[in-house]
Every structure is written in structure tokens, then in C-alpha cells.
Amino acid sequence: MHAFRPxxxxxxSLLLSLSVFVSPSxxxxxxxxxxxxxxxxxxxxxxxxxxxxxxLPADQAFIWGEGIKVDTPHLDWIAAHGAIADRxxxxxxxxxxxxxxxxxxxxxxxTGAIQNDLPLRDDVVTYAEVLRRAGYATGYAGKxxxxxxARPGFAPARKFGWExxxxxxxxxxxxxxxxxxxxPRVGPVNAQGVPTYALDGADAKSFTTDFLTDRTIDFIxxxxxxxxxxxxxxxxxHGPNTVRAPYDTMFFxxxxxxxxxxxxxxxxxxxxxxxxxxxxxxNQMALYFGMVKCLDDNVGRILAxxxxxxxxxxxxxxxxxxxxxxxxEHGRDNKGVPMEGSSRIPFxxxxxxxxxxxxxxRSALGNVDFKPTILALMGITxxxxxxxxxxxxxxxxxxxxxxxxxxxFVRIGGGxxxxxxxxxxxxxxxxxxxGTFSRDYKxxxxxxAAPSLFDLANxxxxxxxxxxxxxxxxxxxxxxxxxxxxxxxxxxxxLAAPRVKSDLAWAMSASADYPAPAAPADxxxxxxxxxxKNKQK
Numbered sequence: 001m002h003a004f005r006p007x008x009x010x011x012x013s014l015l016l017s018l019s020v021f022v023s024p025s026x027x028x029x030x031x032x033x034x035x036x037x038x039x040x041x042x043x044x045x046x047x048x049x050x051x052x053x054x055x056l057p058a059d060q061a062f063i064w065g066e067g068i069k070v071d072t073p074h075l076d077w078i079a080a081h082g083a084i085a086d087r088x089x090x091x092x093x094x095x096x097x098x099x100x101x102x103x104x105x106x107x108x109x110x111t112g113a114i115q116n117d118l119p120l121r122d123d124v125v126t127y128a129e130v131l132r133r134a135g136y137a138t139g140y141a142g143k144x145x146x147x148x149x150a151r152p153g154f155a156p157a158r159k160f161g162w163e164x165x166x167x168x169x170x171x172x173x174x175x176x177x178x179x180x181x182x183x184p185r186v187g188p189v190n191a192q193g194v195p196t197y198a199l200d201g202a203d204a205k206s207f208t209t210d211f212l213t214d215r216t217i218d219f220i221x222x223x224x225x226x227x228x229x230x231x232x233x234x235x236x237x238h239g240p241n242t243v244r245a246p247y248d249t250m251f252f253x254x255x256x257x258x259x260x261x262x263x264x265x266x267x268x269x270x271x272x273x274x275x276x277x278x279x280x281x282x283n284q285m286a287l288y289f290g291m292v293k294c295l296d297d298n299v300g301r302i303l304a305x306x307x308x309x310x311x312x313x314x315x316x317x318x319x320x321x322x323x324x325x326x327x328x329e330h331g332r333d334n335k336g337v338p339m340e341g342s343s344r345i346p347f348x349x350x351x352x353x354x355x356x357x358x359x360x361x362r363s364a365l366g367n368v369d370f371k372p373t374i375l376a377l378m379g380i381t382x383x384x385x386x387x388x389x390x391x392x393x394x395x396x397x398x399x400x401x402x403x404x405x406x407x408x409f410v411r412i413g414g415g416x417x418x419x420x421x422x423x424x425x426x427x428x429x430x431x432x433x434x435g436t437f438s439r440d441y442k443x444x445x446x447x448x449a450a451p452s453l454f455d456l457a458n459x460x461x462x463x464x465x466x467x468x469x470x471x472x473x474x475x476x477x478x479x480x481x482x483x484x485x486x487x488x489x490x491x492x493x494x495l496a497a498p499r500v501k502s503d504l505a506w507a508m509s510a511s512a513d514y515p516a517p518a519a520p521a522d523x524x525x526x527x528x529x530x531x532x533k534n535k536q537k
Contacts, residue, residue, distance in 0.1 A: 030353030051079035105371030105386030129161030139164035142233030247290035447497035480507030
């Protein structure tokens with residue numbers, strides 16, 4: 001565990017952009033019953049946030065070219081006035097299982113939603129249900145992706161604690177939403193009446209990010225006098241990469257470069273980490289940046305409303321995403337693999353009077369840890385037995401408990417076999433991988449691919465597999481033992497795979513020579529390689 005260090009932006013220009021918003025009430029006492037506002041994005045690369053770039057050396061902060069960035073002053077304000085978790089990982093870096101872990105504090109295999117498009121089990125208790133029982137007004141708007149196959153599927157019948165879910169829709173990355181006497185719905189439809197992802201002239205009222213922000217602002221105003229919990233889930237910056245004006249052309253003159261990790265074949269990389277020979281699309285990156293800028297501007301609108309209504313200093317604000325986007329790293333787009341761009345996600349927490357401004361949490365955490373942590377920070381009794389860890393002490397004081405371990409368990413797949421691509425185009429569910437991630441190392445095993453160990457401190461671009469390196473034998477043994485213990489305790493289905501069993505057995509042993517697999521392994525699906533298409537899936 002690494003102690004807190006003050007949040008110190010790398011450049012004076014970023015410091016000035018943050019200081020514009022500094023409030024003298026930053027050290028106010030903790031509110032008795034704080035509001036909770038969750039701002040969730042979809043497929044969001046952490047390097048697009050200025051507050052994350054400020055913690056990185058230049059070659060990692062600007063992977064798309066020297067000085068190439070999108071400014072995010074409103075998101076950065078939340079980090080500067082609260083905490084930023086430097087190593088926060090999606091417990092399963094695709095939509096449905098990641099969202100299930102965040103909401104329930106349970107690993108995906110124990111929620112019913114182990115892969116995309118599978119529904120949550122009826123018996124799981126979300127953090128929203130806990131807060132509803134505690135007297136909070138609760139509401140949710142935006143993408144849900146936990147109610148099975150329905151698309152778009154507005155206002156699911158099973159609410160899981162969200163009293164207001166009129167603007168919740170189950171699946172899809174729709175770009176234009178409208179509301180009339182028929183209720184909220186997707187604006188563009190095709191000749192068969194099926195909603196589409198077309199932009200269709202979306203403007204500052206109907207573009208989905210703006211539309212959901214307006215509903216968030218309305219909820220905040222309506223609940224100014226009582227404690228509330230509101231979760232807004234923006235479908236962007238997930239593809240298709242389209243955004244309304246003026247964001248659609250804002251970055252078209254930027255000379256984006258292919259990331260360094262895409263320019264090297266690496267050394268001893270297994271299928272899930274191998275560099276692919278994919279073309280790098282500068283226009284797609286320009287539109288991705290445009291979506292991020294639109295999101296940040298809308299976060300600014302939400303913060304302005306909290307200031308105007310006098311609720312900012314009694315509102316806990318969380319910013320996170322369900323998973324990342326490789327955005328060209330390792331020659332790939334999208335997610336589904338254990339590499340940093342795919343699995344490492346933003347996590348910012350504004351908690352006045354509880355979390356000191358400028359806090360940086362440097363230990364590895366996963367979104368399965370969110371529910372027990374946020375309820376503890378809010379002072380709400382948690383009636384459930386969660387599988388994630390209560391990391392509230394890391395955010396409050398920086399002093400870790402004596403038994404705290406710097407690791408997060410991240411996994412994908414192991415669910416029902418599928419023969420067609422799911423919502424996001426991955427085919428990893430029948431195979432997959434699992435690993436122990438710490439601040440400095442990442443250890444991974446898979447049913448159908450070679451194991452790997454990455455030294456993140458010395459190889460941040462994840463180009464060299466050190467699994468069999470003699471100097472790393474103790475590190476492999478330590479991380480493998482932790483992973484085996486996790487898999488046994490929480491019934492991870494990957495533990496039954498012969499290759500996973502044998503690789504973990506050797507990794508935990510005192511043996512020096514790694515034995516070759518008894519039989520050729522099936523190649524692991526290269527999830528995360530799918531190129532983003534501007535079409536409906």
C-alpha cells in the first residue's frame with residue numbers, strides 16, 4: 001500500500017485550470033446524510049482525463065503524440081477537490097459484468113451477469129437498494145445493460161432500488177433521445193421502425209449526453225431538500241464515434257499518432273496481449289476526443305447546478321466508467337483484454353469533509369470494491385455480505401489496514417458458450433482469462449493461452465512477458481497464490497480449466513523450470529481487436 005500524496009498537476013497550465021474552481025469550503029465538515037451522484041461513462045480511456053495525465057510521465061500521458069490531449073477541467077476539478085484512484089480496474093472489462101460488479105459488490109460470476117446481455121439475478125442487492133431502504137430518493141438515467149436482451153428497453157420492470165427509472169434504457173449506444181407524450185424514446189428509426197444509432201441532427205437538447213444531463217439537473221433540483229442517490233450512465237465515448245456539433249470537428253486538425261505499443265511486436269506476448277497489425281484511424285480518434293469533451297462540458301453543467309442549489313458540499317460525486325478503450329494501443333480498439341487501456345478505468349471521488357482534497361490512492365482497486373467502500377464513506381449500514389473490499393480507510397486517511405493487500409482481481413469469460421458476438425462485438429465469454437493486478441505488476445492466466453507477467457513500473461506499455469524470468473519467480477508465486485485463493489473463495493469458473501489449473505500449480509510451486517502444456521491450447525479469442533464501426537450492432 002502506498003500512502004497518499006497530494007494531487008500535484010504536472011504543468012502550471014493544468015494547475016491554473018483547476019484553481020479557477022477552488023472553493024473555500026473544501027475543508028467543510030462531513031454532511032450528516034450526503035447525497036450520492038454517480039457519473040458513469042462507457043468505454044472511456046483513462047488517459048483522456050487531464051487529472052490522470054498529470055500523474056503520468058509524458059510518454060504515457062501523451063500516447064497519441066506529444067502534447068495531444070483533450071482538456072477536461074470539470075472532471076479534473078472533481079479529482080483536485082477529492083480523490084483520484086490511480087490504479088482502478090474494471091473487475092471484468094466488458095459492459096454487463098463490470099456494471100454488475102459495481103452495483104452489487106459481487107464478482108460477476110456470482111451475480112448472474114457474467115457476460116454481456118445476461119440479466120442480474122433477482123436476489124442481488126445493489127447499493128441503490130441499500131440507500132432506498134435508508135430513506136434516500138433514488139433515480140437512474142441512461143444505459144443499464146443488466147436486464148437481458150431488451151434493446152433499447154426503457155424503464156425495466158425490475159428496478160433494483162432505483163425508484164425513478166423512466167430514463168433508464170437497457171442496451172444500446174443511441175445518439176439522439178427525445179421525449180413527448182409517448183415518453184422518452186430513441187429519435188432515429190429505420191424503415192422497419194427499429195431505433196438506430198444515427199446522429200440525425202441531434203443538438204444540445206437531444207444529443208444523448210445532453211439529454212441525460214438535463215434529466216440529471218432536473219432530478220437534482222427536485223430533490224434539493226432531501227438526500228438523494230442518482231446514477232447517470234452516459235453511453236459515450238463508446239462507439240459509434242459520432243458526436244454533435246461543434247464537437248464533431250473540434251479535433252479534426254490534430255495529427256494523432258499511433259501509440260508506441262502498436263509499433264512493437266513485443267516479447268513472448270500471449271494472444272490476449274499480442275500486438276495486432278491494425279490500421280490507426282485518426283478521424284475516429286478525433287471524434288472520440290470530441291465525445292470526451294462533450295462529456296466534460298456536461299459534467300460542468302451538473303457541477304454548476306449543485307453550486308447553484310447549495311448542494312455541492314453535501315454531495316458525494318463519483319466519476320467512473322464500465323471499462324476502457326484501447327484506442328489504438330497494441331494495434332487494437334475497444335476492450336476485453338487485460339491491457340491497461342482496456343481494463344484500467346477512471347475513478348474520481350468528491351466527498352467533502354470525508355476525503356481530503358488532492359488525495360491520490362495508489363493501490364490497486366476494482367469496481368467490485370465500490371459498493372462496500374462508498375456505503376462506509378457515507379456512514380450507511382451495509383446489510384449485505386459483499387465480495388469486494390471496504391477501501392474507505394484508503395480514501396479517508398491513507399493508512400492501510402495491517403492485512404491490506406495491494407491487488408485487484410480482474411477476469412473475463414467463463415460463462416455460457418456463445419457462437420455470435422454480443423452487444424459489443426467480443427467473443428471472449430467461452431474462453432477468457434483472469435489475473436491479479438497490483439500497482440507494479442500484472443499476472444494473468446487463461447484457459448487457452450500462455451500465462452503472463454508484466455512489470456508495470458518498468459514496462460508501462462506492456463510489451464515484455466516476464467512470466468518465466470528467474471528474477472520474477474517470487475513475484476509470480478505471490479500473485480499466483482493470491483489469484484488461486486480468490487478463485488477458490490469466489491468460485492471463479494476458470495479454476496476448473498486444465499490449463500489454468502496447471503499454470504497456477506507451477507506458478508505457486510518452488511519449481512524453476514516451466515513445463516510446456518501437455519497439449520496445444522485453443523487460441524484465446526483476441527477480444528478487444530474489433531475495429532470500431534459507425535454502424536449499429
